[in-house]
Amino acid sequence: MSTTQHKLNNHSPIHKKGMSDNLEKIVTSMKNPLQFLQQPISNSTIVLQKVKILDTDISIEEGFSTIINQLSAPVFDKKEGKFIGIIDLKHFLSYILYKLPFPPTGEYVSSSIKEMDLFPFHTLDKKSSILQLLKYFDSGVHRAFILNENKQIEMISQLDILKWFKDNSQEFGELKNKDVLSLDRSYNLHSFSKVHSINQCEPVFKALQDIQKYKIYGMPVVDDKNTIVGNISIHDIKYASENLDRLALPLNMYIKEKPPVTCEKTTTLAELFNIFLNHRIHRVHLVESGKPIGIITITDIISMIYNYTISNSDNKSSSIQM
Known part of the structure; x- marks a missing residue:
């Protein structure tokens, strides 16, 4: 192939289209930084974990033993038939300090999980975008709860989303x-x-x-x-x-x-x-x-x-x- 032919091929409609596509991708990326965050959770490789739900009628000791392993959980009130909040280790801190045997150093806390100052209950679903998930975490929670296709609650931790960041x-x-x-x-x-x-x-x-x-x-x-x-x-x-x-x-x-x-x-x-x-x-x-x-x-x-x-x-x- 001659030099002239080679130059002509570089200016062919196909080559121009390729250049145009690349330029469009660059411009889109500039206008929409981190556009990949707009994809739904279901399209990502973020791992969702199983969740144990706490009932308001269990003892604080039972709740604490669950939270020690899971670190956070939705709280369900059977009488009201609805979720009333989210609980994590911080909610048990006053209880632990009060229970210390030498002598108590915390304030008295009720034995009812229902009376604790719970985080507001909220879930996303798997169609929600990663950006919505980040907004959820931006509110200060350490674990996000996701409603799956079977209407079951699953969980994504901050470490889960960070691993996904690293992978991408x-x-x-x-x-x-x-x-x-x-x-x-x-x-x-x-x-x-x-x-x-x-x-x-x-x-x-x-x-x-x-x-x-x-x-x-x-x-x-x-x-x-x-x-x-x-x-x-x-x-x-x-x-x-x-x-x-x-x-x-x-x-x-x-x-x-x-x-x-x-x-x-x-x-x-x-x-x-x-x-x-x-x-x-x-x-x-x-x-x-x-x-x-x-x-x-x-x-x-x-x-x-x-x-x-x-x-x-x-x-x-x-x-x-x-």
């Missing part, structure tokens, strides 16, 4: 290579406000009291030099579920098998995906010279991706109702 990391383009500092400045990933920390010599129940007081899920554990040495979270209650006396232990004994998981301002979004998934954790401590300066949670990541997509979309009024 190519869809994030340059965003996945942004570091923590630029994500914070550009997309409000996390506000580096005061970090609530606790000394490793304090008892575990003191950390739980602070978690309840500050309405958080966890905090860094530090030594006398304010260097981070570990993490304590509300989920760590499970290690004392059969013996509450363990909550009187100093933190450095209670968390000794749990080294701290940290990141720095140079850590990228893609690296954060790996950190969360490899360690099966929900928060990473942002450090500078070993000192905690912030906390990044999976909720922060999901919220950033959701708000980035909405704020950069041409069609900001698109249907994202839950």
